[in-house]
Amino acid sequence: MLAHTLKTALKVFLRRKFFTGVNLFGTALTLLVLVVATALLEHTIGPHAPELNGDRSLGVFNAKLRGDHYATNGPPGWKLLDLTVHGLPGAERVSIHSGFAPVATYQTGRKVDFYLKRTDAEFFRVFALRFLEGGPFGEEEVKTGARVAVLNASTKSKLFGADPAVGRTVETDGQRFRVVGVVEDVPSLRLTVFSDVWVPVTTARGDGYKQELIGSFLATIVGRTRADLPGIREEFRRRVAAVPLPKPGERLECAAETYVEAVAREFGFDENGTLAMTAIALALALLFMALPAINLVNLNVSRMLERASEIGVRKSFGATSRRLVGQFVLENVLLSLTGGMLGLLASLAVLAVINANDFIPYAKVGLNLPVFAAGLGFALVFGVLSGAYPAFHMSRLHPVTALRGGN
């Protein structure tokens, strides 16, 4: 039976090539946009290098100091993190590091812009940066404020060309750093890890940062297992509540959370906002599919007449409406899957363009299994969405009318 259905489907597709073409074009286009969006999302938050432990990690991204009539909001300061994140029970590793800040060097005779991030030594154990040359700086260098730096491959080649860089110096922010290591570029969408140059936190000019509750730092906490995370969150909350505040009556709000939770909070969702945000993202994807789907529905409904005699014959010989609906939906799903495959191929090309261009620095967006699965999922939803109504409509045709040709 299935073989027969497939054969009919193929015949129907080939009979009117224009309509099949329009169907495929619409589906492929829709899937292209959705797949590229999903791939970018996966590239940003998916669990791969350098954030291999992303699924058992928490971050401290934001802090808010509230008084009666004012609020200061921003990344947490060094003091707040130093008082709270060390030695959390259940935590395997903890790193405190600054956000990335734009700096420049003029040492090659022209200006080279890059981003600088100040980190502790743990940073290189928390994140899996792949070293191409040399190695990270360690506790000793961080303790003494040694002027050492780790460069990414692009900055290294901008400054030193193809020569080895370890042992050479980079002059920036009024300081001269000795290069100790070169790592593979970190994609700029990996906001927690991304930078061009990493230097010890203690090399900061002045130590005003050590007194800040709100400042320019963030912390990454890796739990031993996922099960440790709730305990870590709870203990972190207790410690934040115990931080001494500059003025009486002030309150400090700061949480250890996942990156997605932090983004959800940024958009104004509350603690369980991840779910709501996912729902909204899926709703937007459905909304985006609506126009191509309705387009297909219209096409399919108007083509019903072509199939009227077929439906009439099938009905006269006892095919149930359900069976017919199943057949038409299956046909549409087949077409959508074909279109989906074309869309996936096209998105490979688009992603190659994104990777080759400078839109998103160091992006290596690819199609991996989750993205591929999401693409097929979207195609399936799309096929059912655009096939159900016309199928229902067709199956309701009365056999007598159908045999006479529709109207």
Next chain:
Amino acid sequence: MLRHLLKLSWHRKRANALVGLEILISFLVLFAVSALGISTARGMRAPLGYQYRDVLRVAIESHMRDESASADELETARQLLRAVQALPEVETAATAEIVPYTSMQARDGRAVNGRMQMFGYSDVGDAFQDVMQIEIARGRWFSREDDGAAYRPAVITADLGRAFFGDADPIGRNFPEDPPLPSPGQPAAAPIPPTRVVGVMDAYRGEGEFTPVGPYALVRSTLSGPRQQVPRGMVVRVRPGTPQSFEETLVKTLEGAAHDWSFTVEALPELREAARKRTLTPLAVLSLVAAFLMLMVGLGLTGVLWQNVTKRTKEFGLRRAAGATSRQISMQIVAEMWIVTTLAVLLGAAVVLQLPLLSLVSWLTPGSFAVGLGVAVGSLYGLTAACSLYPGWLAMRVTPSDALRYE
């Protein structure tokens, strides 16, 4: 004739409803993209109110985020400014919190007649006018003569003056609602002085030309007195023809004057180029996707009409036999399509009219709204007419004898 067409459309109401829904969604997409594109284009063509060439922007990271700076910190800031102004390449320099093209913004709002009037603002030093070459339309720029005044002098854009004071002359007036009512917990010893308008500019695009046109205020800041903060930035006008390598000299000078602070120098034309990319790239991607969606809708509608014409061969034949010209037949196809389009556009216009009526999007000016609506309506009628061309031509070829024999 129109009544006859309306009747025909009504008979096919279910199929037409679906086609109408498709046109409605297309209309919404077209409107969104064209309104966005038109307000961006208008924003880029509106007068800037300043000159960005030969201006450098210095970002200052002082790690001092207390509510007001200490006397020492202000002294350091004054020294910075003097050191920069003493450089031979520098024409003049001023402190500035918010500089165009930096994606930083500051917003404030005042209730005017019960409605919150929002505006952007930046705290700037006295020389800011000379650095940015701002033209004053009425009144004056603030200067030394405002030292010791019991108000904070401000220069505002003409549209902010109109929003605050209507047709009255804004010069010499305090911002509405200033000073804010002292709140119970706040010490009464430090009243905040009101902000007073001393001058009016025709235009000042505080965030650059790639953001929507909006009201703006430049408020005087000095590096002395209470409640002053360490400035977050500085703008420097250099002599025309100064090489880029001067940036390095500037950074060295700054670092020499303030050892604990960090500085980043960027040329305004470069920042502008980056802002241009940041704004136009997403817009281009959006337009491209919308164009492909419209192509898909166009092909889909053509398909629907094609089927429709095939189905109605008999009807057209009858009309031809009764004396209608082939031109009239093809006009009938277009007219029927336009009836559905008109209904969908009316519905869609009712939906998008809610945006200005409920003031849901602040960036959409009435002008951009009207033009955007016009473009969306025009291109939609064009699209549906184009879709009717081929099916209309098919219908034209129907001869009465063929049609009446057709089964």
